[in-house]
Amino acid sequence: MMEIGVSPGRTSYRRGRQADAVVEDTRCAVAELIGVPDPSSISFTSNATHALNVAIRGSLREGDHAVTSDREHNSVLRPLEDLRRTGACVYSVVRSDPRGEVDLDAYRKEVRRGCQLMVINHASNVTGAVSPLSELADIAHEYDVPILVDASQTAGLLDIDVEALGIDLLALTGHKSLRGPSGTGVLYVRRPEKVRALFTGGSGTNSQSLRHPAMSPAKFEAGTPNYLGIAGLGAVVRTLTPQRIREDRKQVMAVSDYCLERLRSVAGVTVYDVAPNVARVPVISITMAGLYSGELSALLDERYGVMTRAGLHCAPLIHETLGTTPHGTLRISMGVSTTRSDVDVLVEGLASIEETTVRGMKTP
């Protein structure tokens, strides 16, 4: 803002060109991060929800059928439900087992019945279970169905190579493991001609035409972009070399494993862990008998300064699978700055709440 302070893509004066360069550098850095050979297939959006809406609503046509999973966030489920309610499309939900195991045959069956889009979460934001992306992409491609991946929980944490996996569309958010500014998102579209633009308007190019540009990224970037957010996203993504991602992942998963181990011994706590053969990201859901997750979260914050999130985490269907509807779970998320002593404070806090508040409550 201080050094450039003008909009990108609209002017040819020097600062305008500098602003363009910031946006294009970020585009290249993001493309490299997720294995995209052509940076122009990366568009900036205001968040993952925006990217998922463009991908879902822009890909599906009247009468189409989509297949998705019970691990999805509402940013996938609500656009699909909206299309269903207006009579435009139908969708089926393939359930996983409570420990994150995926029935690949169930997906194959749905896809074989005739389907135009598979929408899959790379990792659940409730249980942390990682989806078998490569196997699911193989099924989709066997039947020539495009696959849309919601990588909101994994970008910057797990290796993603859209080219190697043959992913057709991918959405991600800037503010999670990428550690970028909130209000930034990315949409990757392999074949822009197959996806309608949800928004049309100013693009800074070909302005004599009343038709919005058909080429990516302009096709999916109507209006002035969040230039500051994109600059911030670029600054952080450039630091995320494959080696740094690997090292950070090792560190955060070690803390997360330690947390899981310690949580198992806290009285009254149920841990919604994944099966040993299912990979996971560092989010853990728990409940404590005798307390709603919202109450537990408030006590952890008030008494121990531990911030956790409570409820359904915008992913209602996975709670039906886990049996945690309607109150949801307490979710513990760890990042690179989380330490074992942070985990100790959490676990000791939980043990003390169980002893004093839950058991205290039971005593007349």
Ligand SMILES: Cc1ncc(COP(=O)(O)O)c(C=O)c1O
């Ligand atoms: C798996 C998943 N998908 C989508 C989203 C939505 O991200 P955004 O808030 O950037 O739209 C989230 C955010 O919590 C998420 O965890």
